[in-house]
Amino acid sequence: MVVDDHPMWRDAVERDLQAAGLEVVGVAANGQEALARFPAARPNVVVLDLQIPAPNGVEVTAEIVRQDPSVRVLILSASGEQSDVLDAVKAGATGYLVKSASREELLTAVRRVSQGDTVFTPGLAGLVLGEYRRLSDGPEKTDDGTPQLTERETEVLKMVAKGMSYKQIAERLVLSHRTVQNHVQNTLRKLQLHNRVQLTRYAIEQGLDADDD
Incomplete structure (x- = not known):
């Protein structure tokens, strides 16, 4: 599942994942959509931006991990601020990449997170x-x-x-x-x-x- 409020970025990530043979079971443009679609989509991995319209990425992470402790959350954010990274980890994210990461780095991170690895820039x-x-x-x-x-x-x-x-x-x-x-x-x-x-x-x-x- 891909969650990002920028359509071009969201679409590009979705295309890259699909081109690599991964199934995208849902997309969302904000926290509210993400929480509404998550129960039906049941993704293994959620690729999530932090700076999305409310609830924000940290709050979405905490809620979906509460609903399904087996889900893996990979944060893909423009921010590399210390507080953002630590807040995401404390909420339950098991991966954090900055948006300067390459396509291959993203695909590798999604695969590793899906297998239970913890991945950080x-x-x-x-x-x-x-x-x-x-x-x-x-x-x-x-x-x-x-x-x-x-x-x-x-x-x-x-x-x-x-x-x-x-x-x-x-x-x-x-x-x-x-x-x-x-x-x-x-x-x-x-x-x-x-x-x-x-x-x-x-x-x-x-x-x-x-x-x-």
Whole structure:
């Protein structure tokens, strides 16, 4: 399902997906249309712009994930702002691309997200990883009840930030695909539990490239 309020962009994405052999089961121009059409369309993946007429992309993400936890949301936005990326992840998005991405990057991201991978534009992955690291390593990690990350979760997420697929990570670490997926989902859940004000402040301080590898 493709959701974007710009007809030319929406049509182009739909054509690219169909040309690649993917079935587009629905399109929408705003949040209201998206929520109205989602139950009947039952898409596996929703390619969603954030800046759409109300409800916005973050609110749509939260609602459709609530309705169907198995759905995969890939944000395709002109914005690479820290707050937008983190809000989308906290709402349940498992992918985030900026609109400067190429056609091939979009198609690859849709396929990977549909398989359960978490996909970010590289610089944005560093931002999210930076917050995971702070949760894992920060001295105040136990003061506010924030769940800590395990060493393995941190290791997996470093690889996610580098753009590696779950399959590649599983092979590198000699783990099953399901185990890798569970590590990432557990960490996303932990991030959602964190105080948003502290999260946003830290993200702004760190910038987008928090990965020091």
